Amino acid sequence: MLSNGPRRPAILQQTLKGGATHLAESMASRFSYTLDSSLESVSKVEEAAEHLAQKSGMDDDTAFQFTMAVREAAVNAVLHGNAYDPQKKITAVFENNGKALIVRISDQGKGLDPATLPDPTAPENLLSGSGRGIFLIRSFMDEVHFKLLHPGTELTLIKNLASTQNSA
Amino acid sequence: MSMKISTRQVDGVTILDLSGRITLGEGSVQLRDAVRDLLSKGQKRILLNLGQVNYIDSSGIGELVSAFTTVRNQGGELKLLNLTKKVHDLLQITKLYTVFDVSDDEAHAIASFSRA
Numbered sequence: 001m002l003s004n005g006p007r008r009p010a011i012l013q014q015t016l017k018g019g020a021t022h023l024a025e026s027m028a029s030r031f032s033y034t035l036d037s038s039l040e041s042v043s044k045v046e047e048a049a050e051h052l053a054q055k056s057g058m059d060d061d062t063a064f065q066f067t068m069a070v071r072e073a074a075v076n077a078v079l080h081g082n083a084y085d086p087q088k089k090i091t092a093v094f095e096n097n098g099k100a101l102i103v104r105i106s107d108q109g110k111g112l113d114p115a116t117l118p119d120p121t122a123p124e125n126l127l128s129g130s131g132r133g134i135f136l137i138r139s140f141m142d143e144v145h146f147k148l149l150h151p152g153t154e155l156t157l158i159k160n161l162a163s164t165q166n167s168a
Numbered sequence: 169m170s171m172k173i174s175t176r177q178v179d180g181v182t183i184l185d186l187s188g189r190i191t192l193g194e195g196s197v198q199l200r201d202a203v204r205d206l207l208s209k210g211q212k213r214i215l216l217n218l219g220q221v222n223y224i225d226s227s228g229i230g231e232l233v234s235a236f237t238t239v240r241n242q243g244g245e246l247k248l249l250n251l252t253k254k255v256h257d258l259l260q261i262t263k264l265y266t267v268f269d270v271s272d273d274e275a276h277a278i279a280s281f282s283r284a
Contacts, residue, residue: 039193064254072226075192121263129234132226132262139261 029055032093037082037107045074045092049103052094056101056161065140066101066159072133073105073155081107081153100142100161106154114146171195171221173202181213181278182206183249187220190228199228203235203246212244213281217274219250229262236268245269249277 033048035041049070053063074092082088088108095102118125120132138144143158171188184202189195206214216232218224224232232248239246247269251259259265271277 042192068225075225075227079192126263126267127233127237129230129237130227132229135262136226136258 077107081109
């Protein structure tokens with residue numbers, strides 16, 4: 001299932017060279033996975049997100065929200081993006097740059113246009129049996145970016161770290 | 169950890185005691201099957217005890233909504249009991265908290281079902 005990764009810790013050389021911050025090498029981390037389009041992969045991504053959140057020092061509620069948002073993004077990639085296609089992979093890149101946790105989840109599906117997503121809290125959609133994943137991701141993250149790939153979609157999720165938190 | 173469901177009857181109401189995770193895959197499917205099974209037996213007063221549900225994802229939330237509408241469309245009632253803080257917060261965020269009839273008191277919840 002795991003075709004590469006985890007690769008950790010790969011130090012953020014660009015940040016260190018730039019000198020804008022004074023991160024110790026041990027305080028930054030980046031690792032990635034390339035995974036099958038399966039529920040097992042969703043669990044793997046969820047575990048990695050939980051691990052990253054715990055190491056960052058964020059409080060339990062924030063860690064829960066971060067982990068849930070990442071899990072929803074993985075579900076989206078596996079279910080709606082790749083549609084469980086065994087020929088297609090998802091990739092998940094996790095990064096702690098000392099200021100934020102950044103997660104990029106990509107799939108090889110048809111591509112998702114966020115402008116087409118209905119608001120699940122609108123009265124006419126409230127009783128829908130689906131369509132809340134992206135909404136929850138947006139609710140729990142500080143920034144969410146969509147990038148169309150060819151093929152597929154990449155979601156970038158950013159959760160800022162409080163200044164008092166450990167950035168390990 | 170997957171979800172476990174046990175069933176009991178109290179004063180004409182079927183209580184499903186759920187524990188674990190209601191997520192895409194097993195948990196959501198189990199809940200759907202359990203509710204369909206009850207409806208097929210004519211048991212249309214259903215109380216979902218979520219006191220031991222420690223995690224629910226967007227799929228699980230969707231399944232709760234689908235169960236609610238399915239039961240209602242068949243002339244029944246589905247209500248929620250003992251939400252954990254996490255589930256409560258998720259229903260608030262998704263604006264579903266006011267859609268469901270939610271209680272923290274089992275006896276009160278059972279008494280609230282219509283007896284028509």
